[in-house]
Amino acid sequence: MKTSSLWGTPPSRFYRFLKRLGEEAEGNPPTLAVVGCADGKFVLPAARRGFKVWAIDIDEIALFGGMKQDTSGEVHMPGLRSRVKDEDLEELVEIVHGDFMESAPGRTFDGVFTSGALQYSNNMEHSLTQMVDAVGDLVRPGGLFYLDYMLPYEEKYKGRPNCPEAPWWAEYLKQRPQWDVQYNRVMEPTLDRAHVEYPVDHYHQWGHALAVRAPSA
Numbered sequence: 001m002k003t004s005s006l007w008g009t010p011p012s013r014f015y016r017f018l019k020r021l022g023e024e025a026e027g028n029p030p031t032l033a034v035v036g037c038a039d040g041k042f043v044l045p046a047a048r049r050g051f052k053v054w055a056i057d058i059d060e061i062a063l064f065g066g067m068k069q070d071t072s073g074e075v076h077m078p079g080l081r082s083r084v085k086d087e088d089l090e091e092l093v094e095i096v097h098g099d100f101m102e103s104a105p106g107r108t109f110d111g112v113f114t115s116g117a118l119q120y121s122n123n124m125e126h127s128l129t130q131m132v133d134a135v136g137d138l139v140r141p142g143g144l145f146y147l148d149y150m151l152p153y154e155e156k157y158k159g160r161p162n163c164p165e166a167p168w169w170a171e172y173l174k175q176r177p178q179w180d181v182q183y184n185r186v187m188e189p190t191l192d193r194a195h196v197e198y199p200v201d202h203y204h205q206w207g208h209a210l211a212v213r214a215p216s217a
């Protein structure tokens with residue numbers, strides 16, 4: 001049975017990332033860490049393709065199900081665990097409830113993906129540099145790091161230290177010799193369809209970068 005995320009569907013660039021990871025794995029099941037996985041918008045498409053996924057989120061309801069409150073009222077979220085079970089993918093997905101700054105998996109991955117999680121207000125006790133360093137350290141030498149980062153387009157993100165303007169990201173990546181940056185693109189503000197926690201169509205501005213970790217770093 002195919003399930004769906006209350007966060008909507010991944011953009012096509014995510015599928016291109018999976019395709020490249022799959023090609024580089026040369027027949028072995030690729031390993032992927034999804035940092036800030038919520039109810040699995042990015043986890044299920046990878047597991048359906050046979051990837052072994054380590055998925056972490058701090059939000060218990062997104063992982064294990066429950067009621068979410070937003071301005072449209074109460075919404076039932078089945079959660080990642082139930083989606084994984086319904087799709088018979090339990091052997092491929094390890095779900096971790098925790099803070100990615102505190103719950104290290106003790107191993108590295110062929111690919112690491114994160115989308116918007118670092119910009120959450122609960123992460124302001126850490127500098128963005130510390131967070132990107134920590135998430136990037138999960139990538140094995142020669143592996144791929146995909147970062148979807150929120151830019152301060154909406155009022156609530158402006159001035160937030162973990163949501164800087166685009167040049168911060170270019171500078172960060174330039175200063176880290178372990179990353180061979182394949183691209184780092186700033187998108188025009190785009191209309192995101194209503195999703196759980198944000199139940200009206202809204203504009204965000206995103207940047208996204210793909211980097212390969214140096215084989216010896």
Ligand SMILES: C[S@@+](CC[C@H](N)C(=O)[O-])C[C@H]1O[C@@H](n2cnc3c(N)ncnc32)[C@H](O)[C@@H]1O
Pocket residue numbers: 005007035036037038039040041042056057058059062098099100101114115116117118120122123
């Ligand atoms: C923008 S949401 C995106 C969720 C998912 N990437 C998607 O688009 O469906 C970011 C997710 O990161 C999680 N998150 C934020 N800070 C976190 C932290 N310190 N540790 C683990 N998860 C975190 C949030 O709970 C949220 O589910």
